[in-house]
Amino acid sequence: MNKNKKQVRRAQGLPSKEQVLQFVQTSETPAGKREIAKAFGLKGQEKIALKKLLKDMAEEGLIDGKKSAFHRMGGVPKVTVLKVIEIEDGEPIAVPENWSPDDGSKPPRLRVIERKKGLALKRGDRILARNEETDRGWISHPMKKFPARTEGLMGVVELDGAGKGWLAPVDKKIRNSTPIADLGGAEEGQLVLAEPAGRSPRAGVKVVEVIGDPLAPKSFSLIAIAKHGIPHVFPEEVIEEAERVAELPLSQERREDLRHLPIVAIDPADARDHDDAIWAAPNKDGGYDAVVAIADVSFYVRPGSALDKEARKRGNSVYFPDRVVPMLPEVLSADVCSLKQDEDRAAMVCHLHIDKHGKVSGSKFTRAIVRIHHNIAYEGAQAEIDSGSAPKHLLHLWDAWQLLAKARAERDPLHLELPERQVKLNEKGQIEEIAVRERIDAHRVVEDFMIVANVAAAKALESKNSPVVYRVHEPPAREKLIALRDYLSTMDRKLALGQVITPGLFNRMLKDVTDESEKAQVMEAVLRSQMQAYYGPKNAGHFGLALGSYSHFTSPIRRYADLLLHRSLVETFKLEQPKPDQKGIPEQTGLSERDRESLQQITDAISQTERRAMEAERDTIDRYVAAWLSGRVGETFETRITGVQSFGFFATIKGLGGDGLVPVSSLGREYFRYDEKAQALVGENSGTRYASGDTLELKLAESNALTGALKFEVPDADGSRIEKRGNRPPPNKKGRSKHAAGKRGRPGNLRHQGRKR
Numbered sequence: 111m112n113k114n115k116k117q118v119r120r121a122q123g124l125p126s127k128e129q130v131l132q133f134v135q136t137s138e139t140p141a142g143k144r145e146i147a148k149a150f151g152l153k154g155q156e157k158i159a160l161k162k163l164l165k166d167m168a169e170e171g172l173i174d175g176k177k178s179a180f181h182r183m184g185g186v187p188k189v190t191v192l193k194v195i196e197i198e199d200g201e202p203i204a205v206p207e208n209w210s211p212d213d214g215s216k217p218p219r220l221r222v223i224e225r226k227k228g229l230a231l232k233r234g235d236r237i238l239a240r241n242e243e244t245d246r247g248w249i250s251h252p253m254k255k256f257p258a259r260t261e262g263l264m265g266v267v268e269l270d271g272a273g274k275g276w277l278a279p280v281d282k283k284i285r286n287s288t289p290i291a292d293l294g295g296a297e298e299g300q301l302v303l304a305e306p307a308g309r310s311p312r313a314g315v316k317v318v319e320v321i322g323d324p325l326a327p328k329s330f331s332l333i334a335i336a337k338h339g340i341p342h343v344f345p346e347e348v349i350e351e352a353e354r355v356a357e358l359p360l361s362q363e364r365r366e367d368l369r370h371l372p373i374v375a376i377d378p379a380d381a382r383d384h385d386d387a388i389w390a391a392p393n394k395d396g397g398y399d400a401v402v403a404i405a406d407v408s409f410y411v412r413p414g415s416a417l418d419k420e421a422r423k424r425g426n427s428v429y430f431p432d433r434v435v436p437m438l439p440e441v442l443s444a445d446v447c448s449l450k451q452d453e454d455r456a457a458m459v460c461h462l463h464i465d466k467h468g469k470v471s472g473s474k475f476t477r478a479i480v481r482i483h484h485n486i487a488y489e490g491a492q493a494e495i496d497s498g499s500a501p502k503h504l505l506h507l508w509d510a511w512q513l514l515a516k517a518r519a520e521r522d523p524l525h526l527e528l529p530e531r532q533v534k535l536n537e538k539g540q541i542e543e544i545a546v547r548e549r550i551d552a553h554r555v556v557e558d559f560m561i562v563a564n565v566a567a568a569k570a571l572e573s574k575n576s577p578v579v580y581r582v583h584e585p586p587a588r589e590k591l592i593a594l595r596d597y598l599s600t601m602d603r604k605l606a607l608g609q610v611i612t613p614g615l616f617n618r619m620l621k622d623v624t625d626e627s628e629k630a631q632v633m634e635a636v637l638r639s640q641m642q643a644y645y646g647p648k649n650a651g652h653f654g655l656a657l658g659s660y661s662h663f664t665s666p667i668r669r670y671a672d673l674l675l676h677r678s679l680v681e682t683f684k685l686e687q688p689k690p691d692q693k694g695i696p697e698q699t700g701l702s703e704r705d706r707e708s709l710q711q712i713t714d715a716i717s718q719t720e721r722r723a724m725e726a727e728r729d730t731i732d733r734y735v736a737a738w739l740s741g742r743v744g745e746t747f748e749t750r751i752t753g754v755q756s757f758g759f760f761a762t763i764k765g766l767g768g769d770g771l772v773p774v775s776s777l778g779r780e781y782f783r784y785d786e787k788a789q790a791l792v793g794e795n796s797g798t799r800y801a802s803g804d805t806l807e808l809k810l811a812e813s814n815a816l817t818g819a820l821k822f823e824v825p826d827a828d829g830s831r832i833e834k835r836g837n838r839p840p841p842n843k844k845g846r847s848k849h850a851a852g853k854r855g856r857p858g859n860l861r862h863q864g865r866k867r
């Protein structure tokens with residue numbers, strides 16, 4: 111008990127209004143009627159008088175709240191439960207979870223100061239926090255983070271034998287279903303949104319929205335959007351502002367006119383937007399002059415505007431097989447900013463001078479008006495080149511690329527074969543095909559032009575000491591290299607840590623491996639050793655691309671990092687445009703003072719939204735793959751082991767993807783020892799070995815389209831296992847619900863036989 115409370119308790123009689131206010135504001139715990147009465151030593155009739163006093167204070171607007179907890183009117187309890195509603199410039203913003211003031215005022219927004227490591231708060235998280243009001247507004251200090259419950263609130267309704275409802279999770283990390291207290295009209299098999307029915311987990315959940323058939327078109331992406339808390343509905347003011355700025359005239363004043371150049375945009379056949387376009391022609395020095403034209407999003411999305419705030423909150427667009435959740439409203443992302451054929455468009459242009467050795471010997475940045483000569487798919491451009499019927503402007507691009515490719519080979523960036531899965535849907539949104547996207551020269555042409563433009567932008571800003579949003583990929587950390595060295599030693603291969611670690615070192619290591627199975631193992635290990643790329647205002651180079659300075663300049667329609675870089679170029683090279691004719695649109699298109707001061711916070715935030723998007727996209731692809739395979743349970747597939755743990759190993763189907771678990775309990779009667787150093791499970795008697803990178807035939811045992819989870823089995827394994835003597839038996843899992851195995855074989859059931867949650 112603190113000193114203040116002791117002093118309060120010595121007071122006799124009914125406290126004054128000022129004393130009540132002081133107690134409510136300074137109490138370390140939520141202060142309700144009971145706590146106030148106890149603090150002031152009130153009994154009998156004094157408690158009745160306190161009730162009237164508190165009612166009077168509420169009517170006078172001095173306090174707000176209910177019997178359980180009071181707070182100063184218009185304020186926030188010193189200690190209360192908050193819910194994070196968004197991440198702004200890397201800083202969580204929260205509101206009181208329970209807010210019902212008599213005057214109908216909106217809940218205050220609190221900046222959450224994360225000093226405690228490991229919290230990593232995200233949208234939807236709930237915290238118990240200590241709050242205070244400062245000159246700059248309310249701030250909150252987290253005391254405790256409550257267990258996540260938002261992921262479990264989307265699921266499929268199941269009924270057990272007694273007719274009781276259960277919410278089956280859509281996240282493969284959640285093993286148990288949740289009892290449904292109120293079905294809200296939902297029927298068995300429907301995908302629903304739910305919320306807690308009470309404070310205790312035992313109260314279960316109540317259905318608040320019925321989405322429908324979980325296997326219907328677009329359900330998989332909806333699940334990912336809800337699970338990861340991805341903002342997907344634009345506020346009305348953002349839509350209205352987008353429509354206003356879309357009408358801004360493209361003045362030729364201070365813009366270079368490049369409409370005469372046959373600039374082409376080469377994109378995927380299913381591209382929703384077109385950020386970039388390229389052109390090249392031979393120069394007198396034996397090299398090429400080139401133009402990389404990028405959508406001038408900074409002209410439309412201006413610092414401090416509603417559009418800007420929403421784009422920064424989203425951080426990037428998120429791409430699913432059936433839809434895109436854009437960073438910008440469709441009128442901009444798919445129309446006015448998109449570089450469409452035969453349409454005048456505002457562009458930020460990188461002029462490049464490429465010498466005969468493929469090195470960029472000069473660059474310049476301008477704002478321009480362009481008119482795209484042709485929108486063409488990668489496959490279409492490649493077909494024209496291969497057939498010999500390509501027009502001159504395409505031939506020039508390929509010839510210029512040959513020089514860039516030569517310089518790239520000398521740089522020797524990291525070369526890992528990372529296949530990309532592509533889900534093709536028919537007009538009804540049903541799966542038509544899932545395959546690994548073929549990589550052709552047309553992809554490499556565009557990629558290499560984009561890379562040199564990204565480098566040129568970073569170096570141009572560095573030369574003027576201007577802010578740069580770097581794309582950073584740091585060299586592998588020492589602990590990762592030690593783990594890689596130890597793993598390679600189990601294969602009689604060496605990695606000397608005393609030498610300079612370069613991408614070329616890994617490339618030579620992979621080149622020396624002739625056995626394809628072993629190469630897959632080494633490649634998997636090298637991939638695990640790599641650091642995760644991120645955005646930041648401090649340069650640490652890009653290890654994977656073997657570049658000293660690298661930024662993202664080429665996709666401002668879908669990445670906020672690129673938009674910030676464009677603004678820095680505008681400010682640095684004095685590329686501001688004439689004042690807009692419309693009222694309410696900010697004049698500035700360059701980097702604002704707030705951008706400059708908050709660059710670290712902003713880049714931290716957009717690095718997080720990028721990771722969120724990657725997880726959501728991967729989860730959705732996994733669900734499509736599981737749905738695609740659901741009719742092939744029992745078939746055998748050629749797979750590759752992608753990870754090994756003590757409880758089993760993960761494998762992916764070659765040429766298709768789809769990661770699944772092979773539980774160690776299904777490997778037969780023999781005991782398997784986990785060799786962490788070698789990333790392998792080894793049979794103690796037979797020496798049978800399952801190691802990361804190995805290729806083997808596995809039988810598909812389960813395919814859950816709802817969660818995206820697959821389960822494999824080794825063909826002919828007897829499914830039982832003898833525990834090694836001295837090992838503790840597995841714990842008995844109590845409290846498993848009767849319905850957990852699901853109704854096997856029922857029509858429309860999403861769980862195939864044998865699934866365990």
